[in-house]
Amino acid sequence: MLISLSVSDKVGTHADTATLEIDDTDGRIVLPQIGAPVIVALGWDGEGVRVVFTGTVDEVKSGGSRSGGRTLTITAKGMDTTAGPKQTQQRHFDDTTVNDILTEAGKAAGVTEIEIDPSLAGIKRRYFEMRDESFIHAGERLAREIGGNFRIQGTRATMSKRGGSYTASVMARWGDNLHGWDLSPALGRPQFATMRARWYDPNEAKWKDTEQGTGLSAEARHDHRYAKADEAEAGQQAGSDSATSQRDQAEGSVTIEGNTAAIPDGLCIISGARAGIDGAWRIEAVTHTYSRSSGFVSQLSLKAPGSAA
Numbered sequence: 001m002l003i004s005l006s007v008s009d010k011v012g013t014h015a016d017t018a019t020l021e022i023d024d025t026d027g028r029i030v031l032p033q034i035g036a037p038v039i040v041a042l043g044w045d046g047e048g049v050r051v052v053f054t055g056t057v058d059e060v061k062s063g064g065s066r067s068g069g070r071t072l073t074i075t076a077k078g079m080d081t082t083a084g085p086k087q088t089q090q091r092h093f094d095d096t097t098v099n100d101i102l103t104e105a106g107k108a109a110g111v112t113e114i115e116i117d118p119s120l121a122g123i124k125r126r127y128f129e130m131r132d133e134s135f136i137h138a139g140e141r142l143a144r145e146i147g148g149n150f151r152i153q154g155t156r157a158t159m160s161k162r163g164g165s166y167t168a169s170v171m172a173r174w175g176d177n178l179h180g181w182d183l184s185p186a187l188g189r190p191q192f193a194t195m196r197a198r199w200y201d202p203n204e205a206k207w208k209d210t211e212q213g214t215g216l217s218a219e220a221r222h223d224h225r226y227a228k229a230d231e232a233e234a235g236q237q238a239g240s241d242s243a244t245s246q247r248d249q250a251e252g253s254v255t256i257e258g259n260t261a262a263i264p265d266g267l268c269i270i271s272g273a274r275a276g277i278d279g280a281w282r283i284e285a286v287t288h289t290y291s292r293s294s295g296f297v298s299q300l301s302l303k304a305p306g307s308a309a
Helices: 098-108 135-146 231-248
Strands: 002-010 017-023 037-044 048-065 069-077 088-097 113-116 124-134 148-153 156-161 169-173 178-184 194-201 206-213 221-223 251-257 267-271 279-291 295-303
Touching: 002 037, 002 048, 017 037, 017 048, 088 098, 098 113, 098 124, 098 135, 098 156, 124 135, 124 231, 135 148, 135 156, 135 231, 169 178, 169 251, 178 267, 194 231, 206 231
Parallel strands: 113 156, 169 267, 194 221
Antiparallel strands: 002 017, 002 279, 017 069, 037 048, 048 069, 088 124, 148 156, 178 251, 194 206, 251 295, 267 279, 279 295
16 A cells, blocks of 8 residues: 655754655545554565654645545654644753753653763753743754754654764665765865854953864854853854864765665765765765655765764
């Protein structure tokens, strides 16, 4: 009954998505209800399967024509879009760690499992306010400030370190599993030599700047738009902006034979393309697709690997 499916997972977005196209000849399929559980597992014959998506139904469409017959298109999200994470909250935190902020705000949103990279969990905020802000947006805002990647899957929220030295990797080898590539090894616009964040020192009653170098060959400096509460937060913001500039200095995409080991923020090792392209790239997004006509392939959106690779 399955005509095609697509599963997408991207760094820095709060939930992954899945789309399934089902053969609904004679209207034989029971219409799925909003919030119904969806699990997608993919793999190759003889090698077993791996779950690549767990979520709930977000939208169902019925389509049909004289020539094409009847189909159902089911869109699912990794987060229940009818549940508490999208509900706004009014609360504030004083001298509280990122772990405690997300744990308390998550509990109010029905997200009971919080997993945070150890290097980020203990970071403190002198003052953090949720002013009619959802748990989703608060988590994404914190991630941008401290150099993290935030996502929700069911009742679990995770905050990983952007460009962390994680070991997950896949090969993209010409003549083997590499179908095609479209990559730019150097982009000028995202590159900055230094990142600067501004903060106010009440002891000296003056504005101060915190800068962090990127190690890139550019001359321009990037100034963060908003002032930070203190020197520590300014340093965290400058560090986060530096990691973003390093990551965005190169980008592109590859298509390989379906491989469920490819995960966002992991590495893709390209081999046999050409000098200047071969090597380690950071995976920004993964889209697994299957169809009756083209089989199972994985499309990877890539960024520069950064020093952690």
